[in-house]
Amino acid sequence: MAQSIHDFHDDPRNADIRIWINGRLLPRAEAVVSVFDSGFVLGDGVWEGLRVVDGEPVFLAAHLDRLFEGARALALDIGLSRAQLAAALRETLAANNMHDGVHVRLMVTRGIKRTPYQDPRACIGNATVVILPEFKRPKPELLAQGLKLFTVHVRRGAPDVQDPKLNSHSKINCITACIQATEAGADEALMLDPHGFVATCNSTHFFIVRKGEVWTSSGDYCLGGITRANVLQVCREAGIPVFEKNFSLTQVYSADEAFCTGTYAGVAPVRSVDGRAFDTVPGPMVQRLQALYADLVRSDAAAARAGSGA
Incomplete structure (x- = not known):
């Protein structure tokens, strides 16, 4: 049977993770974004996947380089500096008591739209930034x-x-x-x-x-x-x-x-x-x-x- 390289064995700890959304750490069930969000409406955003080893998001500088390069190409203002994003990542890991065997999805979208239309000028407010960490290892x-x-x-x-x-x-x-x-x-x-x-x-x-x-x-x-x-x-x-x-x-x-x-x-x-x-x-x-x-x-x-x- 075919499997994805991203498959993993379920970890019960993931039911209680806290997810960082625009500066707030929310329980999994409450971690939601608007149906008017640019990412949902149009896939307008950039993202990175990071692996955590010995308590550290490895190769973080390279991941942030790519994230900011993509945001610049899309004329997308993340609204946070590299240092602030790194601090938010570490805050999220600490809140979840995560040290190893962790994969993090860092996502940035253009934010909320006043109407579901592709023009970036239809956006109101700031970018949406999400840090979603999970206890997750590839299947051996x-x-x-x-x-x-x-x-x-x-x-x-x-x-x-x-x-x-x-x-x-x-x-x-x-x-x-x-x-x-x-x-x-x-x-x-x-x-x-x-x-x-x-x-x-x-x-x-x-x-x-x-x-x-x-x-x-x-x-x-x-x-x-x-x-x-x-x-x-x-x-x-x-x-x-x-x-x-x-x-x-x-x-x-x-x-x-x-x-x-x-x-x-x-x-x-x-x-x-x-x-x-x-x-x-x-x-x-x-x-x-x-x-x-x-x-x-x-x-x-x-x-x-x-x-x-x-």
């Missing part, structure tokens, strides 16, 4: 067996249509890709760029391993992934040949290993693409990269704790 059995991918007909768009660098609430192309992959019995969709080269997955980034080399797409048609960038970094630091380049499905099918990256699951092995199975899952390179990435995560959390005086 899914990571052990690997992901099953299916190449879908839905392409990644050019930046003059819907810029894939923008981590907006408007994800309909990724959703339609996910639906097609799910209907095909796969866990995740593999998406091509407008030229037919491999681009990315619907919610993760995609890599292959060929003859000791690690390949990923050129990056021209995918989100600026933070875990993707970190994997590129650890490869270079470890002396592993790594390339951002165009490659085709033919080269995917004949690869030695494949894996996906994302904030939630880190480095996740792929067991098959379009029915072509890989011999060993996880393969030796994937196992090595999982260990190197885990070291980088722990190092970032330790540096964050030292910087905050914790």
Whole structure:
């Protein structure tokens, strides 16, 4: 049975979480936004997913960089500084007694509209900012067996249509890709760029391993992934040949290993693409990269704790 890479085993503690909305910490049942909110009406907003390790939202600076870059592109005034958002994140974690095994969704929309219309000038008041934390870990059995991918007909768009660098609430192309992959019995969709080269997955980034080399797409048609960038970094630091380049499905099918990256699951092995199975899952390179990435995560959390005086 197909599963999402974002699947998790239910944690009863999530029933009592408190969610930060515009400066107020509210019980889960009371954490609501208006039907006139721009995010609900039009998907007008930006967001980040963050992983909490040893009490720290790891790679926070990079996540805030991407959030503010997206908000600037949309001419969206978040209304809070980076320092204020970081403080709100930590306030939310403390209120929920959260230290590890936590995933946080930080969401910003343009705020309330006086009428459900796309023009930003129809907004009244300030942006809506939500911090939604959950006790959530990726399923170990899914990571052990690997992901099953299916190449879908839905392409990644050019930046003059819907810029894939923008981590907006408007994800309909990724959703339609996910639906097609799910209907095909796969866990995740593999998406091509407008030229037919491999681009990315619907919610993760995609890599292959060929003859000791690690390949990923050129990056021209995918989100600026933070875990993707970190994997590129650890490869270079470890002396592993790594390339951002165009490659085709033919080269995917004949690869030695494949894996996906994302904030939630880190480095996740792929067991098959379009029915072509890989011999060993996880393969030796994937196992090595999982260990190197885990070291980088722990190092970032330790540096964050030292910087905050914790």
